[in-house]
Amino acid sequence: MSRRPVDTGDPDRLYTITGGRSEAPDDLDLVSLIVSECEPARGMQSEHVRILKLCRRPAAVVEIAAELGLPVAVVRILVGDLLAMEKVTARHPRAAPAVAELPESSLLLEVLDGLRNL
Amino acid sequence: MDSVTFEPSARTPLSAVAETGLKIVVVGGFGVGKTTLVRSVSEIRPLNTEEVMTEAGVGIDRTAGLPDKSTTTVAFDFGRISLSERTVLYLFGAPGQERFWFLWDRLFSGTLGAVVLVDTRRMSDCWYAIDRLEHHNTPFLVAVNRFEGDTNAFPLSEIRQALALPDHVPLIDCDARVRASGKNVLITLADHLYELAMARETP
Numbered sequence: 383m384s385r386r387p388v389d390t391g392d393p394d395r396l397y398t399i400t401g402g403r404s405e406a407p408d409d410l411d412l413v414s415l416i417v418s419e420c421e422p423a424r425g426m427q428s429e430h431v432r433i434l435k436l437c438r439r440p441a442a443v444v445e446i447a448a449e450l451g452l453p454v455a456v457v458r459i460l461v462g463d464l465l466a467m468e469k470v471t472a473r474h475p476r477a478a479p480a481v482a483e484l485p486e487s488s489l490l491l492e493v494l495d496g497l498r499n500l
Numbered sequence: 501m502d503s504v505t506f507e508p509s510a511r512t513p514l515s516a517v518a519e520t521g522l523k524i525v526v527v528g529g530f531g532v533g534k535t536t537l538v539r540s541v542s543e544i545r546p547l548n549t550e551e552v553m554t555e556a557g558v559g560i561d562r563t564a565g566l567p568d569k570s571t572t573t574v575a576f577d578f579g580r581i582s583l584s585e586r587t588v589l590y591l592f593g594a595p596g597q598e599r600f601w602f603l604w605d606r607l608f609s610g611t612l613g614a615v616v617l618v619d620t621r622r623m624s625d626c627w628y629a630i631d632r633l634e635h636h637n638t639p640f641l642v643a644v645n646r647f648e649g650d651t652n653a654f655p656l657s658e659i660r661q662a663l664a665l666p667d668h669v670p671l672i673d674c675d676a677r678v679r680a681s682g683k684n685v686l687i688t689l690a691d692h693l694y695e696l697a698m699a700r701e702t703p
């Protein structure tokens with residue numbers, strides 16, 4: 383089955399991973415695509431290392447959460463760290479220049495065409 | 501203590517130039533076929549994750565010795581469809597129960613639209629979802645997942661009445677297990693969304 387256990391039953395563990403912070407960038411969407419801008423370095427937090435490896439090719443915030451087995455809220459904080467350190471960049475759903483300039487109907491037509499061509 | 505189990509993940513990476521992530525959400529009652537629908541159209545094996553919300557409503561807080569009392573966890577799964585090199589559609593299967601809607605804005609704002617899956621044997625399971633989607637102004641369609649045990653075989657017109665669905669909301673049959681049928685659900689929704697956008701853009 384697709385379901386697999388995700389350990390969130392232990393708030394202390396999440397607290398440790400995030401250093402007790404609860405603030406994450408507001409604009410970090412579930413489907414913001416995260417891309418590594420550098421290789422992991424020695425001494426980095428293991429979750430940061432895993433995100434950097436995962437995002438050598440773009441990966442959505444929600445994919446990172448599933449791969450790391452961590453709640454989305456925790457991944458937002460971790461990705462926020464990496465953004466602040468400029469070790470990753472984020473391609474936001476609405477910020478993509480190709481999309482922002484198009485009327486909504488053009489985007490939807492692209493979706494429709496993409497689905498029809500599956 | 502740490503009970504996380506990692507399956508070997510057969511990850512299919514996105515195109516290096518992928519830049520736009522889009523969202524469509526599949527909601528419905530327990531066991532209505534949400535995961536099955538996501539799986540039948542997804543290019544990856546559906547992945548599962550969850551969001552935890554504290555009483556305060558943001559992030560993970562240290563909860564003063566009462567961790568269970570003040571956090572809500574909602575699990576959801578998702579699949580992915582690369583529409584083009586640059587555009588990726590994520591399809592989320594999410595429960596329609598009450599506590600889930602507390603997370604809607606946080607997780608699914610900016611969603612293109614929603615699919616409400618219905619099992620005619622438990623039609624009332626989707627009332628709440630329809631009500632919330634209307635409340636959030638999220639465009640949606642209703643897809644009736646026909647199980648073999650669907651002996652009642654309600655025609656769509658009766659289902660529309662039973663759900664008090666306005667005429668402008670598309671209502672279709674589907675078989676969530678069949679890729680072509682799942683694809684048809686998404687195309688019908690995208691077509692509906694396109695029509696809505698065109699109507700908005702041409703006064």
Ligand SMILES: Nc1nc2c(ncn2[C@@H]2O[C@H](COP(=O)(O)OP(=O)(O)OP(=O)(O)O)[C@@H](O)[C@H]2O)c(=O)[nH]1
Nearest residue numbers: 529530531532533534535536646647648675676677
């Ligand atoms: N006969 C039949 N069985 C189906 C159909 N769609 C789903 N099922 C089965 O119904 C069961 C529930 O389907 P799921 O896709 O897991 O339903 P779900 O909505 O994700 O369920 P929860 O996430 O537990 O709420 C599974 O055993 C499916 O194989 C269908 O169209 N016909």
Ligand SMILES: [Mg+2]
Nearest residue numbers: 534535577593
């Ligand atoms: Mg499911």
